[in-house]
Amino acid sequence: MQLNITIKGFERVKAQMEALSGAQLREAAAKALNDAGHQVRRDMQRELTQRFDRPTPFIVRSPKVFQATADDLVVTIAPTLHTDKNAFVRGGKVGVDPQQVLQAQEFGGLRRDKRSESVLRRAGILPAGWQTAIPRQPFPGSDDGNGNLKGPFLRSVLAFLQAFAVGQGHYANMGADAKDRVRRYGKGTLTKAAQRQAGPFRGRAYFVAYGRAESPFGKGIVRNSGGLAYGKSRTAHLAAGIWAKLGEGKGEPRPVLMFIKPGKGYTPRIDLDGLGKSAATQDYLARRLRFRIRQAAEALGG
DSSP: OEEEOOOOOOGGGHHHHHHSOHHHHHHHHHHHHHHHHHHHHHHHHHHHHHHSSSOOHHHHTOEEEEOOBTTBOEEEEEESSOSBTTBOOOOTTOOSOHHHHHHHHHHOBOOOOOHHHHHHHHTTOSOTTOEEEOOSSOOTTTBOSSSSBOHHHHHHHHHHTTOOOTTOTTOOOOOHHHHHHHHHHSOSOOOHHHHHSOOOOOOEEEEEEOTTSOOTTOTTEEEETTEEEEOHHHHTTSOSEEEEEESSTTOEEEEEEEEEOOOSOBOOOOOHHHHHHSHHHHHHHHHHHHHHHHHHHHHTTO
């Protein structure tokens, strides 16, 4: 969303305007635009926190202001990872741009795949056209409090299931020893001293179930810990998704990440672009422009 100088009503500061040169007037206009841009950013952040249930700090902090200059009297406000409004530059280790996350919320439709969903789909674990969701009762220690799985936890699950492709970032699948430690202690990395302690430990093993749905591997077959196992006869009573078997023997199955078929998609819930076009924003911009003109004139002694 962009703002530029299209407002009227400068009669109140006409004398101050006449005292300024063209360059000084453009500098004042740029400052006013940037004032309005930061106000719109605050409005965007308030909209995100009011419209969504527990939005992540990543999303709330995502609106950025690309400032106007005296030579370019346009300020751009966008929820993005971009560091330059003219070039896409991905920042940090985040795999999804917030504009992709919010696009379905603003315009409706289906959301883009998460990075983990792409990993699971390429590994043949997540059926085509399906998405993932956290179970109603999150697996203990798995959720971040914002409706998402913690990154380290999710990566450990994917590594246990051998889901990462060769050369896929800095992640690596678990070897046999690490997987054995997960089964025994619940963690793939554990010091020798910790392993000698009495506990309490509760090991786990992650596996994939498809319920009564068709597995990507064929009828009656499910991928399990990097291998193939006959799945429907053993897991048909479980909902499709990734599960953890806790404890020894048959263990206690607990849901970790569910596989779901998307519905019709999201209905529009936010209108970030409308914030910049609102009468309130235009009025704020007009007031800031008059203030910046008076400020520049006073600095000249006018």
